[in-house]
Amino acid sequence: MGVVKVSQSFKTQVTPDRMFKALILDSRNLCPQLMFSSIKSIEYLQGKGDAESIKQINFTEASPLRYVKHRIDGLDKEKWTFKFTMIEGDALMDKLEKITYEV
Template sequence: MIFRSFVKRGIIMVAITYDTEVTSSISAPKLFKAFVLDSDNLVPKILPAAVKSVEYVEGDGGVGSVKVITFGEGTSQLKHMKHRVDGLDKENFTYSYSVIEGDALMDELESITYHIKIVPSADGGSICKNRSIYHTKGDAKIDEEKIKAGKDKALNIFKAIEAYLHANPDAYN
């Protein structure tokens, strides 16, 4: 975990950064297609109780697009979040986006930025590297347990996609 302070419009803000890595036996191209490029369709299909719908309100999925994710009722305290695509490089398996609105910001955050890179591993699988940057409102304190719970939910979605790909080996070739 890395803490950084910076000034925005005369207000001191704190950015808290977390780096995580998850190994997978799924190849980088296949994992990127499922986890990044088609997650809007795949996740509601395989985890309908967790994610009810994903709807683009601006753009078509490319850089600058904005989508609203509506979470399933009863499975999460979160109702929705809006996120903006900040970067997408299909050749290098990188994806960046920012949560810009919704319950995930917990009234303590301006935004959360995620940088995902999926790299091939020597065994034919891959490593998913993620940097999460939490931008606080002013000097707001972030509840570490809430962040951990969110990271656990994201890992569960990742593992569900991985399990789907194992069960459907011809998908996303």
């Protein structure tokens, strides 16, 4: 088993609060509208977006992927942090056990 860590940072003129709200809290509604050619829908299979929720992203027929499932591991709205793990889906390519993200 191996571990790979990737770190990225971005500069933006949008405030952290507004960026967090758009990218994390409202992503279920915004992503299918903004990325309509690749994301068909995002739905919660368990929970409503808080810790331990399970979210499924369904891709369009134009995408090489069908779906991925994420488990939300942590959400702190005051510190603008979000932790989640990809637990199932085509993106794991039957070679990866999981992918964990921290935003």
